[in-house]
Amino acid sequence: MPWQKQRSAYRVWLSEIMLQQTQVATVIPYFQTFIKHFPTIKSLAAAREDDVLSLWSGLGYYARARNLHKCAKSIVSFHRGRFPKNSQSLQELPGIGRSTAGAILSLAFNQPAAILDGNVKRVLCRFFAIEGWPGKTDVAKELWQLAEHLLPDGQAREYTQGLMDLGALVCTRGASPACTECPLQQGCQGLQKNLLSQLPTPKVRKELPQRSVQFLLLINEKNQLLLEKRPPTGIWGGLWNVPECTIEEDVSEYCKATYCAELSQVESLKSFRHTFSHFQLMIQPVLAKITISSHRVLDHARLSWYAIEQANGLGVPAPMKKLLGQLSKKFEDG
Ligand code: SF4
Structure with missing residues (x-):
């Protein structure tokens, strides 16, 4: 590495x-x-x-x-x-x-x-056949105690690196780790008890709530895209993204009220889903030409026009990166 x-x-x-x-x-x-x-x-x-x-x-x-x-x-x-x-x-x-x-x-x-990252948790849970989701307080406590207890005197670097590599390359995720190549197979309780398909115990997943949003891909007469810097905290904090509005909003009315702007050639692009750890976001991109009748938008510190190639070099969220790729292609194809 x-x-x-x-x-x-x-x-x-x-x-x-x-x-x-x-x-x-x-x-x-x-x-x-x-x-x-x-x-x-x-x-x-x-x-x-x-x-x-x-x-x-x-x-x-x-x-x-x-x-x-x-x-x-x-x-x-x-x-x-x-x-x-x-x-x-x-x-x-x-x-x-x-x-x-x-x-x-x-x-x-x-x-x-001691360290206890995802790879090390997996190795310890399997080797000692520890059941229960490793993120649970009592299971995590037990794993930390083991991780500290197992530290050898001296050679902490080699030991830690070895454990991390074992988790990344041998005792891998999924039900089929490479046990035949594993130096720990003799003492591995998870292997002996045939529990590998169940360890580590996964978190009980609740169904993720869904939200929906419209991404407004607003293009001016110079073929530039309007981008907005998001607030420093929260989802995608500090990144650049296109303006958003709720799924119920009429996009033309929204832009008129927000930017004193007229839209033309309004086109809904294919919607897609982006999954966060705690919810799913359905994104409906809407592409439109925008004509702004006042300079209000340019005075706004958080809003800026960018050529598509320039926008690609900014910190943008993953779904926006995907949309920028589609936009570049669309403009190239005319
Ligand atoms: S024997 Fe298999 S399950 Fe046990 S630590 Fe090695 S790779 Fe993991």
């Missing part, structure tokens, strides 16, 4: 944050681009938030990117640009929890600190 080369606290931290809820194969190109643009924590701290979000665009869970930036600034301002070498100080930094702190301490500083 690229983050295992030239190992440093900065690279370990960056990879750990990127790997949360995200597969290794997805993370690799993002990590490489990030390191190229921000080779040090100081360069990341000095970056504009827009540039950080732009490079994160498509990785999802954008709070991670905003916290990453805040964390870099805190380390530069309060720790002279160096990662603290104790768990408590690390966990006081934005976006760093107990497991990420453990990864930094063990992988970067070879300190005996």
